[in-house]
Amino acid sequence: MVAVAFTLTIGMLNFLNFTIPALFMVAAMITWAATAAGLHWLVGASIGMFVSIIASLIIERFTYRYMKAKYGDATEHALPLVSSLGFLIIFEHVVIMIWGTDPMSFDSPFAHAQFKIGGIIFGIPQLISLGLSILLVFGLSLLLKRTRLGRALRSIAEKPDTATLMGVDVGRIVPVVFMMTGFLCALAGILFTINYKNVSPYIGDHVATNAIAGMVIGGLGNIWGAIAGGLIIGMVEVLSIHFWGADIIKVPVWGLMLLILVFRPAGLFGHTQIGKGKF
């Protein structure tokens, strides 16, 4: 899901948004903190979601829009990327200042919800996460394909100047992408918290690198590819732990990504032109 969020901003705005892992982490931490403070986990999750979406809008204001206003076209510069990296680090350290660096354990309401098929244990929350991701991407692709808003988003992705000539107010549509980003990241963060029962200010980093790899494997700007890429990464991780142990885990993941970049630069399901992909 984080891969989907990445691919959305890349595909739409040609902007590698590094605040995505921060939003993910913030939502996860808030869910944990609120629950630890005695609130129902759903309340905690809602607060996390809300904060993440608001934060994403603030980020839009100060990275993408600011650069665009100042230099005409934000996407031609590395500046939004760097300023989003700044936001990532600031968010991480604000969280560290408040809650410290230790991993916190989260009492999952679904801790024992699991079943076995042929010796493999499936957690119910994991299956729900997968189902929810697929459902979301399905909804997202329907939104992009069938609705007026979806067409506006796609027109901005392809030709922002021409979109303006059609009457699309780019300045008002772009925040929608950031809101969706915030929503997706928060949902991913919440599901992560429930699944792994463990949060720390650094979870964003690990997830981000995997999500970027997943996005590249699936094809930049392709939301179905992002889901598939995410699943492939997950599988490669599990299999390599099984066969070679946990220490080596990053090597096959990034090795696979590099191989795919060499042989299929557009990704497995990708399109050669970023932002002009199929949704």
Add this chain to the structure above:
Amino acid sequence: MTMLLNIEEIDVRYGRNHAVKDVSLNIADGEIVTVLGANGAGKSSLLKAIQGTVKSTNGSIIFKGENINRWSAPKRVQSGLVMVPEGRQIFISMTVEENLLMGAYSRKNVDVTNEIETIFERFPNLKERRNMSAAVLSGGEQQMLAISRALLARPTVIMLDEPSLGLSPILVKQLFELIKEINSEGLSILLVEQNTHMALQYADRGYVLELGNIVASGTPADLLADEKLAKAYLGGD
């Protein structure tokens, strides 16, 4: 005669480059007005300033009696000032039909199914490919699509930036016939062209732009009668 669109002494600057200097121009209801000039004369910049995608620094743009200087481009589209950009700029990631729907974007909550069908009747080639990617269209078909897309915004003034560029002579002829046709349906047209010969044949009035300045204006007959102009811009043919 009351003017539909009245541009008074506008300037466009890109940094130090002064692209449009003190240009005044007007269009009456139902007129075809053409702006001629060599490459880099500031024709496209002028159109973009009228549309609002680049800022004009001085002067005023009065549309239907209102000063629209401070309006955003989308707001100008909504009020009926619509541009067909140079190079057609079809959305190739969309189908032909989706491109038309984008044209109607500025009209919220309006069912344009019938209007789209009318366009398909006019251009059967587009109808055949309605659910295909617009990338498969030929140059001429793309121009038809670009103009149809603009028409779906229900404009009062349609601005065309080099519509004949890259089209064969037969298609250019068809294009100008189409322009005449939509004009006779009540639309005013501001046409920027390099094909001066055709443009003057169809326009009611013309302006000649040179290095950002308007150096001549008048009816096609006036412009063609000016020997110096005829030599410099209007070609020997």
